[in-house]
Amino acid sequence: MNLKVSGIVLRVRPSGDNDRLCTILTDTHGVINAYARGARSMKNKNSTATAQFVYGNFELYRRREYYIIDESQYEDLFTGLRDDIIRLSVAQYLCQLAMELIPDEQPAGEYLKLMRAALYYLSENTRPALLVKAAAEMRIMSMSGYMPDLVMCAECGAYEHDVMYFIPRTGQIKCGDCGVGEDGFCLKLGRGAMTAMRHSIYASQKKLFAFSINEQSLRQFSKASEAFVIAKLEKSLTTLEFLRTML
């Protein structure tokens, strides 16, 4: 019997003469690999819905360790991503991060909602690309078990300060009075960036991307969130490094 899933195509690789091997974030089975036979031909029934970033519905069946896509219908193509290299690069990066962190063969409905919203805002260009990037990467990290502790200064318990330091290695913050001492690499956050960091992990998913922030604070926020990703994964990602060359 066919398996019916909703999902986002995170990555597409060519396979054989005319096939595609798609990595799909699904609602019920996490991240899976699925072949779309003949889908590189424009006339193929699955060619549209098996392109990268597409959100759609897929009917699959299992063949050893892979799935085969039998039927597919797209819901969102997110074509606006192709209008701007930065927004496209953020989308590529979030897809790679999702592949890195989201488990396979497990329900992943919340991850799917998050990724769909991120791709929507990037495609529609209704939120700054860096805001979507930083909020999504903090949220994906938190959902994957890497929850930073941003409530108060780890030393004195201060909630607010003009300057806070974020320590990527531990995911803690320290206030400007306490300083970081032996904690090593840290990033300075002003009030705007600190508020955004907290929002990105404590706000409801519905409100995740619904905040405004000035340019300087956004850069601090984005630098801190990507430093957290690199510290916890103990490596960078090729798509993140590419994005960084353009910022």
Ligand SMILES: [Zn+2]
């Ligand atoms: Zn303190």
